[in-house]
Amino acid sequence: MALRVSLEVVADPSRSVTVAATDTAERLGIRRIAGGMRASAAYRDSVRAELIALAGAGELEVPIAGVFPLERLHDALRVLMTGHPGGKLALAP
Structure with missing residues (x-):
């Protein structure tokens, strides 16, 4: 349910990420991340610098x-x- 609501707010599923609902996420085209997944580690590594920059600029809420x-x-x-x-x-x- 929450993933479907997310898609009502953010229509492009590639812009959403979840840590739950594996089957639903896959069916809807939403990226799923979890600590033990290699793809998840790669994703976190790819966005870390941007998040640090946003936090440093006071723009991360x-x-x-x-x-x-x-x-x-x-x-x-x-x-x-x-x-x-x-x-x-x-x-x-």
Whole structure:
């Protein structure tokens, strides 16, 4: 479902990337990446410099859905298990 919605926003499937839904992604022409995949490592290597440049210029936005102290790790996991928390979750000491 989420991949189909992504294609409504970004019509060109080659502009989308996912870490899940292998069969659906392949069927829709969306690139799938994962830590153990050689193609994934090559993709990350190819975009790393651009991401670093964007971050250095203050132009890279990473939405933060929540910051949790370590003692609330279980709360953070519950939010993560909802599927789409709306951004990254951070643990703070």
